[in-house]
Amino acid sequence: MRKNLRNRICSVTLAGAMLLSTVLTGCGGSGEAPAASHNKETEAGSGQTAEDGEKPVLSVWAYWTNGDLYSDQGDWEYWQAIEEACNVDLEFLDSTGGKDALSLLAGTDDLPDIIIEYDTTFPGGVQKMLLDGSIISLNDLMDKGKLPNFKAYLESDPEVDKLCKNNEGLYAWTPMIRKPDSPLVFNGNMIRQDWLDELGFDLPETVQEMEDVLVAFKEQKGCDAAFSFIYGNYNIMVNSFGIREGMYVDAENKVHFGAVEEEYLDFLTLFNRWMNMGILDPDAFTQDADAFFAKIAGERTGLVWGYTGGTLGKIQTMQEENKEMNYQPAPNPVLNKGDQFLVDQSSYRINNIGGVISAACSNPEAAARVLDYTYGEEGNMLANYGKEGVTYEMVDGKPVFTDFVLHNPDGLSIEKALSVYAGCNNKPFLVEKDYMLGGYAYEVQKKSLEVWATPDAPIKDMPPQTMTNEEVQEYNSIMTDIQTYLDEFKLKFILGTEPLENFPQFVENIKNMNIDRAIAIRQAEYDRYLAR
Structure with a gap:
């Protein structure tokens, strides 16, 4: 029925x-945990x-x-x-x-x-x-x-x-x-390892080493978008300076808003310099997936930010057409050789x-x-x-995906074929961890989960929101305007249409928009979370 x-x-x-x-008209992943069995009461x-x-x-x-x-x-x-x-x-x-x-x-x-x-x-x-x-x-x-x-x-x-x-x-x-x-980190930087080998570079570990590589990609490989990304995701570079752009928690359980801190000016200065040097993709903040992947296929870029599945997996299929292309996961960049990457990239569990x-x-x-x-x-x-016998078989006591999933006869991707059942x-x-790893067709995807992992980083994202109704209303009324202002001016700083010398006024304006009250609301929320 x-x-x-x-x-x-x-x-x-x-x-x-x-x-x-x-309205429109008017507007113009595996450790086993004890779990109850599926018993008669459950059924x-x-x-x-x-x-x-x-x-x-x-x-x-x-x-x-x-x-x-x-x-x-x-x-x-x-x-x-x-x-x-x-x-x-x-x-x-x-x-x-x-x-x-x-x-x-x-x-x-x-x-x-x-x-x-x-x-x-x-x-x-x-x-x-x-x-x-x-x-x-x-x-x-x-x-x-x-x-x-x-x-x-x-x-x-x-x-x-x-x-x-x-x-x-x-x-x-x-x-x-x-x-x-x-695994809890599913995105990061990916780089043309074949170009590094050809040009005599090691994998860049610091921001300066990354810049040196990008210059070489521009000058010796003809890249006009040496560093590119999609969906406006450049946070990995903000994180290199030991902060997040938005709300985050430090090692002392204090809540911060990164965009008003001095380290954010350091990030803006870096991206502004890279834009002026012609090594940062000027379209990266607005381009769609088709434009992004076209640059990879056209060898206009050699360092990209993306996801383990949707980005790195698609690049691997592109490499089947271009046998010389070899993208590998790149380490999270730090400021100085040997530094710890301070910002935890992990999703909450x-x-x-x-x-x-x-x-x-x-x-x-x-x-x-x-x-x-x-x-x-x-x-x-x-x-x-x-379904056992269709999408997986038990081998030595462990589930192993079948060709229906890994090499689907109808051409479905691994995730799409598995999602049928x-x-x-x-x-x-x-x-389960085995499910997550088994869903990746390429070893380099599994490798990326280890390269990008940040289990001991002290700077954490905020946990899922549990503000009160009153807090939500007040917080949203403050942050809506602040986020709009931030989105506008960070691009102006990066593109050079707003002088970096005006950053103190930018911070002052955000403070006048009551950011301290928004931080206080999230601090109270986080304190309650710690007390659970």
Whole structure:
């Protein structure tokens, strides 16, 4: 019994489209942790069957990326396996409308029973939806034994437990969780090793060595965009100066806003000099992926920033056409030879996607059973590796991906082929290290995870937000204007349209926009986090 809810949400979606039209017109990864087994209570818990003997039917909003393979999420083998294991029928809403469509449903009786989404897609964030009563706390269900696998894992992993609950000890969702030995850094610099060898350079370890290499790439290899990146991601170079651009925490647990600190001027000075020297890609702050990869293919660049999967993996396929090209992961650059890279590049071990149960849920216990399944042994295997005999085989006690995944007969990428049967990167489950490594087709991708790792760096990113409603409103009202101002003037400084001598006035202006109050709000939030 699988019904698509398009009829039910058609009026909501149409209303959202009309509203949006009006607005637009007017505006012009593995250590094993103890987990409860998938037992009879989990399979046949309270509320398993409706009074008429039918399976409970749950409406679901779930982020997904397989629209090119399926017209309905209910046809996806991954969800069909969960339906069978949990003895439920899942009806999927059309989630392609994203945050705007979900915002229209929030606070109404039309909010689906289960929502699986990124935190940034939840209207105001998942904690805001918990505070305003749109979703329920999971605590009561956990206490009643309705989320046994999830609860057992949290009890075995205090670090993750601390990240999963808010300051009141409430659990808003079941997030994607990376196990303790999983890689946590998935991006960094990549460099033409073949050019380094040809020109007689070692891998650059310092900012100055990087500059020397970039000059050589420009002068001897004809690069007009020697250092390039995508999506405006240049943070690795800001981090070389021992700060983050935005909010961060130092080794003494003090919150900072990096863009007003002296080290940020050092970064701006470096990028301004590189721009004037013609070794920094002037399009890097605005270009799309096609333009970026075209420069790599055209050998207009030799040092790029990117991701282990989407960037380094694509470059490897390009190298099959250009056998001389050899991109390798480059070390995180420091200021002086032998220095420690001070800024931790690691993601937190909970990802910003997870599952929630709405306050309008028709059967919270059945919904809990669905969310809990992938934290148990059986569901964890499904979410990480898919279907035995199809996407993986057990070899010497370990799952090994099959050619269906690694060399898909229909030409699907590794991630796309695996996602037919597994949860992959956009579902809540326990991420195994072997799954993460097995999903990379090239050894150089696995190598990058080690080269870019920063486990002992003292400067940390802020943990997931758990500000109060009042704090969120005040903080956002301050930071919206500051971020807009920062985005405008950092480019002016780098491009040279604003003299670097005006940096003190830039800092003063941000202070006058109440940045100290914003820092104080995040400090109070972080202090509460430490006290959990």
